[in-house]
Amino acid sequence: MFKVTFQRYLTMIEQFLAQLSWDKDILNQSMHYSLIGGGKRIRPVLALASAESVGGDPETILPVAISLELIHTYSLIHDDLPAMDNDDYRRGRLSNHKVFGEANAILAGDALLTYAFELLADPGVGQPERQLRIIREVAVAVGKDGMVGGQVADVAGEGQMLTLGEIEKIHKGKTGALLTASARLGGILAGGTEQQVRALTDYAQALGLAFQIKDDILDVVGNSEILGKPAGSDFRQGKSTYVSLLGLEGAEYQLHAQIQKAQAALKPLDEGAIFLSELAYYIEQRQH
Amino acid sequence: MFKVTFQRYLTMIEQFLAQLSWDKDILNQSMHYSLIGGGKRIRPVLALASAESVGGDPETILPVAISLELIHTYSLIHDDLPAMDNDDYRRGRLSNHKVFGEANAILAGDALLTYAFELLADPGVGQPERQLRIIREVAVAVGKDGMVGGQVADVAGEGQMLTLGEIEKIHKGKTGALLTASARLGGILAGGTEQQVRALTDYAQALGLAFQIKDDILDVVGNSEILGKPAGSDFRQGKSTYVSLLGLEGAEYQLHAQIQKAQAALKPLDEGAIFLSELAYYIEQRQH
Numbered sequence: 001m002f003k004v005t006f007q008r009y010l011t012m013i014e015q016f017l018a019q020l021s022w023d024k025d026i027l028n029q030s031m032h033y034s035l036i037g038g039g040k041r042i043r044p045v046l047a048l049a050s051a052e053s054v055g056g057d058p059e060t061i062l063p064v065a066i067s068l069e070l071i072h073t074y075s076l077i078h079d080d081l082p083a084m085d086n087d088d089y090r091r092g093r094l095s096n097h098k099v100f101g102e103a104n105a106i107l108a109g110d111a112l113l114t115y116a117f118e119l120l121a122d123p124g125v126g127q128p129e130r131q132l133r134i135i136r137e138v139a140v141a142v143g144k145d146g147m148v149g150g151q152v153a154d155v156a157g158e159g160q161m162l163t164l165g166e167i168e169k170i171h172k173g174k175t176g177a178l179l180t181a182s183a184r185l186g187g188i189l190a191g192g193t194e195q196q197v198r199a200l201t202d203y204a205q206a207l208g209l210a211f212q213i214k215d216d217i218l219d220v221v222g223n224s225e226i227l228g229k230p231a232g233s234d235f236r237q238g239k240s241t242y243v244s245l246l247g248l249e250g251a252e253y254q255l256h257a258q259i260q261k262a263q264a265a266l267k268p269l270d271e272g273a274i275f276l277s278e279l280a281y282y283i284e285q286r287q288h
Numbered sequence: 289m290f291k292v293t294f295q296r297y298l299t300m301i302e303q304f305l306a307q308l309s310w311d312k313d314i315l316n317q318s319m320h321y322s323l324i325g326g327g328k329r330i331r332p333v334l335a336l337a338s339a340e341s342v343g344g345d346p347e348t349i350l351p352v353a354i355s356l357e358l359i360h361t362y363s364l365i366h367d368d369l370p371a372m373d374n375d376d377y378r379r380g381r382l383s384n385h386k387v388f389g390e391a392n393a394i395l396a397g398d399a400l401l402t403y404a405f406e407l408l409a410d411p412g413v414g415q416p417e418r419q420l421r422i423i424r425e426v427a428v429a430v431g432k433d434g435m436v437g438g439q440v441a442d443v444a445g446e447g448q449m450l451t452l453g454e455i456e457k458i459h460k461g462k463t464g465a466l467l468t469a470s471a472r473l474g475g476i477l478a479g480g481t482e483q484q485v486r487a488l489t490d491y492a493q494a495l496g497l498a499f500q501i502k503d504d505i506l507d508v509v510g511n512s513e514i515l516g517k518p519a520g521s522d523f524r525q526g527k528s529t530y531v532s533l534l535g536l537e538g539a540e541y542q543l544h545a546q547i548q549k550a551q552a553a554l555k556p557l558d559e560g561a562i563f564l565s566e567l568a569y570y571i572e573q574r575q576h
């Protein structure tokens with residue numbers, strides 16, 4: 001069932017992405033290149049599943065869910081830039097700026113972020129007040145006190161020995177905030193109760209941390225071919241990670257603890273949460 | 289009267305900007321540095337004045353009007369980057385990346401753009417449907433088919449001989465789209481009629497073109513001290529401008545023609561448009 005449901009969400013997402021129209025110019029090509037780069041689509045999947053977990057129709061919120069993938073893609077393009085992580089590869093392909101040049105990569109990121117807010121304000125998604133609230137929440141999650149703030153702290157921390165608390169703060173910003181917003185967005189737009197939205201929030205916060213710990217583990221034990229990027233790049237860049245601080249076993253333990261926490265948070269959602277529960281195991285076991 | 293009203297708008301804008309809270313970290317400092325860099329605040333002024341021209345209360349739409357200045361500031365920070373125009377100075381001070389470094393400049397721009405959408409979705413601005421429409425309009429105006437698209441075309445056109453049509457297209461994207469959105473935003477949020485919003489649109493489109501022609505003229509005849517950036521930088525960068533294509537006299541003629549067009553467009557607004565009319569003359573005569 002998990003795979004069938006996951007595939008149903010992915011099909012909705014890929015079909016929506018495929019029907020967006022792109023001009024032939026270099027900006028559109030550059031945006032499209034990174035957006036159709038084989039991402040895992042975890043954020044829109046999480047939003048659609050969260051909507052369904054509280055009894056909503058995922059189709060209704062699709063444009064808003066897609067916006068999360070656009071935001072994620074913009075953040076990857078900017079993170080890879082020479083001035084930031086200077087990564088030449090992403091998902092097994094050349095990073096955006098290696099193909100389209102630095103100026104176009106910056107601008108493609110800018111345009112994807114902007115396009116995301118156009119989709120967030122899509123008409124016909126539901127109650128306009130709720131939608132405005134979601135726009136504010138997403139903006140806060142990916143702005144200076146969220147994702148961008150996390151990236152600034154990450155760049156500043158390179159080559160430094162960070163504490164576990166500092167690493168956690170960086171990741172809460174870099175990955176956690178948008179994942180949490182994704183789950184909340186689905187729950188809120190689908191009219192979930194306060195208790196349900198709270199459950200989704202707690203779930204997604206633990207999931208976000210688990211996601212990052214798994215990333216750090218894969219950087220050490222992962223296969224470069226499957227990862228689509230060179231394994232060990234955190235180490236070479238002198239980044240503090242969960243593995244460098246806790247050791248591999250300690251990181252695995254923490255990963256599992258967060259997955260348990262995510263599972264426990266789902267209780268109030270009863271059967272509505274079956275997919276989300278399996279999604280957490282999927283993230284614990286992913287190989288890329 | 290014009291100066292008094294202008295000052296009233298500016299006071300509202302500066303007070304709102306001053307009460308935004310900024311943390312002490314480098315990202316917040318970097319955002320704040322460029323935002324409080326002595327801009328002319330034309331876009332929020334245009335929005336507030338447009339709201340008032342159709343009988344609305346400018347105070348109500350203030351957060352939304354401020355978002356326009358954040359978007360404008362983000363675009364300047366990214367335009368100045370080494371990968372783009374590589375400008376060391378802006379408004380008489382070092383450009384953002386010269387002070388905070390390239391990574392922080394990119395991220396400050398990203399965070400300002402994101403913050404802008406948070407303000408655009410501010411609660412209590414008015415009818416949520418209207419506000420969602422405005423968010424879509426602003427996103428389109430500053431996205432791939434608007435401001436970002438214009439910047440891509442501008443970067444691509446450097447060192448090439450462009451036609452007048454090509455220059456006009458670049459500027460419609462780079463400056464025109466956001467100025468037009470600013471006027472429409474004020475008119476729409478304040479509940480202007482379709483005819484009034486149409487008038488504001490036509491006015492702002494002509495004003496936007498005039499604004500750019502004036503910029504090109506100032507780059508040739510302007511005083512570097514007053515401009516806050518070296519005069520003649522378009523010429524040195526091999527940019528095609530209205531002046532390089534039409535000559536100084538031809539550009540002055542075009543400027544005046546656009547100002548006349550802007551004035552004519554204001555007819556349906558009657559006395560409501562007195563300030564906007566004088567704003568057009570102000571833009572024609574500005575020295576920086």
